[in-house]
Amino acid sequence: MIKKILLILIIFLLTGCYDHKELNTIAIMTATEINKINNEYIINVQVVNPQSSDKTVNVGSPFFVYEGKGITLHEAYRNIKTQSSRFLYPNHMQLLIVNEKLAKEDISEIIDFYLRIPDTRTEFNVLIGKSDNILNITTPIDDISAISILETMRTNNKYLGITNLVTFNDFANMNLNKNLEIILPSIETVDYTEESTTIENTEKTEIKSLYKLGNLAIFKDNKLLDYLDKDESITYNLIKNKVASILITKECEKDKYITAEATEIKSEISTKNKEININVKMSGNINENMCNIKLNNEKELKKLEKELSKYIKDKIETSINNIRKNYNSDIFGFLDLIYKKDYKTYKEIKDTWYDGEFQNIKINIKSSIDIIGKGNVQEGNNEKN
């Protein structure tokens, strides 16, 4: 018996509950914004105000933003503790926004910190911030802006296909893989004033200031080059199978348009004999038809499908060629593809890849679209014309 009591005592003495942290001693961090000025990291950390979820009493804004400075990221995070009354709990971080000034210098230096520390999940999303203080803006509906941004990104990716979600692991992978280049989504603020950080910003029906998702940011050698335009962004997502649906708007007559919503998009990319083959297949619905195209006519439908397919193909082709010409950055991972599928060719061309091989490699694009639905209307309704 004495032995047992001793044992239990030892257990209790041994364990000082080292990692014990009560919920009201931690500050739940949801997002970080990193900037670098004069060789010093400046981070903005968004922390949830837990009392705000109690809607009955007015307890201030739903979140707070702390600023920390330091030569390294860890130091910057630590310096926040001089302002915050609570221990920063990073496990619920959802967003990492890297300012474009830092991205233009070298983005790879922030990777190591987040990979190394165990208490951030590496599944958070990474964005490029085109302007400062994005996290400060209060948002309506989803009142924690990090979650609001994340949901916006998801919806955008699902229905527009301009942006995409890059988790930190993907980002690290793009950096670590020597054959890949980094590409990240971007975000900016609109009409940022002092007032946008107050809770009044969300209390009007007309929201003055908000964030806005931008196009994809293209990198080469870990340095931000520029932002793609809308078509190029969609093309990238299309080829990489990272989009659920897109809108295809084509001019059918002068100033008249037809819009198809493509769903079930599937693209395949393969290589053979130093050529890249891209095959994009999609099926879709016609949701808007200003011209008088009779959609229940088999022939007209086939013709339309053909036209749309060619239209898509042209768009993809011009986009890829533009990217090749303007940035010379292999964001599509063609070299990685050659490395994986055609090791022999890879050995030949890897040294001269950016000295002309990437520019000159032949890319065959095939695209096809099946129009399945045409909405509630039977045929073209502009009969008068």
Add this chain to the structure above:
Amino acid sequence: MKKISYLEITSLVIIQTVTTFFGISVSILKEGSGINSWLSALLSYVIGIIPLIMIIYISNYKKDLKLNDKINNLFGKKIGFCINILLSLLLVSLAITLLYNINNFILSQFLYRTPFIVSCSLFMLLIIYNANKGINVISKVAMLLLILNIFLYTINISSLVQYIDISNFYPLLKVNTNNIIPTAIKISSINYLPLITILVIPKDKLTTPKKYNKSLIIGYIIGAIISFGLVITTFGVLGIDLVNTFEYSEYIVLRKVKLLGFLERIENIISLQWIIGSYIYLTVLVYTMTKSISIKSKKINTWITTIIGISLIVITLLIFKDNTIFDNYIRNIFPYIISGITLIYILLIIKIFISKTNLSKT
């Protein structure tokens, strides 16, 4: 004497063959054969059949004796004692590896600020407690915990399969091809040579001794399937670059698990499978070591178990002062030490063979 059901043997085999993959075998795989790890893993299952056959062969000699009694019976008391001690020492190398590996994992992912000795000694306390209760309790606890473990394995593998990117396994057999077979041998010796501990349960102790071989083989096959699933998901989901980056890539990949669309962030629960596995494995090892220093009195046995447990912690603390030493140890030293068990296998088989031929002559 209480009997052991064949399901319990199967679960011990499964746990022993799967657990070593975490942190130890995967680490050797990614360092040795990199992108061809899946092939090395597959080969190691083929090579692993050899120790399995040897175990089945040895188990048929004097079916009512434990491993250590078999050794004593074959070699006589003095030499037998030496061989038993040698086996224990070899198993110590595995035990400290497992102990450090799992505690290092717990401390690096769950309890950042807890000292090593605290988590380690509580873990060891439970091991000693269980080992003292005898193989009957160990095997039954193993069987019941395996039900939980199989549930976790299933979540783990089935929810990660959808994220597997086949291109992560390319280029096929172009890079690093020289190391495939040596790595396979290394892994199979780590995973399958220590299965000799299963011989602590004499064949006659089973409720149905006929099913002994069958249960070993089934355990081996299920273990191989599970561990192959783990290797495939780890390498296929993360890609070779990330796998090489992380210390516990098998754990990092669990962060991708999303169950039923809303249960995410459950990597810490799923990774309990490794703790359970290591726990059972260590208990079996401590029990085997205790039996090797065979003393009939129960009270002294309890003390021996306790001393072994404490000395394991001490050795671990003395040898593995930091991660780097441990990494170097498991990659460069441990596989060679553990392959020393082959010697014991060979000695046993030769001696059994000789004694059998002698018997048939007379």
Add this chain to the structure above:
Amino acid sequence: MNKIINKIKNETNNLDNVIYRKKRILYKDLHIIYIDALIASDKISDFVLRSLNRIHIPTYKNIINKIANFKYKELTTYDEIIYYLNSGFTILLVSKNKYIALETRRDLSRGVSTPITENTSRGPLDAFTENIEMNIGLIKRRIKSNDLWIKKYVLGKYTQTSAGLIYIKSIANKDLVEKVDTLIKNIDIDGIIGTGTIRNLIEKENKNFFPNILSAEKPYTAIKYLLQGNVIIMIDNDPFVLILPSTLNDYFISEEDDYNKSISVSVTRIVRYITFAITLLTPGIYIAITTYNQEILPTQLLTSIAAQRENVPFSTFVEALLMILSFEILRESDLKLPSFASSAISIVGALILGEAAVSAGIVSPIMIIVVAITSISSLIFVEPQFTNALRIYRIGFMIGGVIFGIYGILLMAILLLINLVSYDFLGIPYLSPFAPPITADLKDSIIKFPTIKLKKRNHLLSNNITKNITGDEYD
């Protein structure tokens, strides 16, 4: 004979209740002794006196032959006389060393009534009473076989309680019966007041918190276990019988299961096992998650829990302990209060206490939910010892959670598992149908197979394995 009478008078300190009568038949004085408080007076006058009147030649054999009482006993020693006298018998002192005890007991027990502790919606409604003979009768009524064997004991130095060990000879394992027999025979105690005493003497109390002996109030339950090969201990003056040995799974089986279809029973059983896990783990896991592994919760849920805990001054562990303690107090007071007051007071107490504690900021609302679900879940187990064991391990899990978080919960679970696995009572492992796996009983554990498929008994409990061959001829 006067010596005996004097001795009794001496020992009882001339108690008024002991009545001595003399009856002269022919040449011989017959002494009649009985205790007023224990006998039925009509029995004395109807049977004893009247039959004695008909006796003309007062020999011992003749008296035995002519006596009208339905039950008598021939006695030889003084000790026997005292025992039967105190049991309500009338003693006839015929001659030296030739005494007769005649049954004239007054019926001091109540009649067969409905069970109080076991609620049933279907099935027989009779319950055991305080009278052992009646209880044996209730069992005998249901098992009309010579194989129902009963071993009788008299236990307790002063109480001299009669006890019975009941089993079906051809079903129950011989070793088991012998083991229980020696356990009972080894009992040497001043008094056996109820089944509780005997239970604690037989059971190795401190080794296992969970009970190994099932107590039953209904003959139905007793019969069910007798037919499985268990044995039953019955004690005079206690309406509960002891069924032993029991395994963990037995506490998840209820009488209603026999009246429902196997699929619905299986669903209920699964619910019961989930409830078991809930009542054991919920507070521990809540503590582990909110103080160590906060990453497991979704962000929105975490912030809402954090908001609720914002003003609570205690740590989560202390908060949980406080709430569980106050629940236990409520339960205890509920048991002690008379039934007409208890429900109203406890509901009001619970509601007001809970409501006020939350608004005063002593506990968080989520903790009330946690404790409530834990307590409600624990109530589905009727056996009080089982609930007590759950309470101990629940606190164990809470400690595990507060030391190491989820990892601590796992360590605690392993400890519980080792304890459960390593414990066996009378040769039956406590986790019996699961570890070691016993197919016959596994079919009636978490999942219940159709009754027609339950063909065998547990081979550890019984040597006679086959129990049901219904429908075999159609196969």
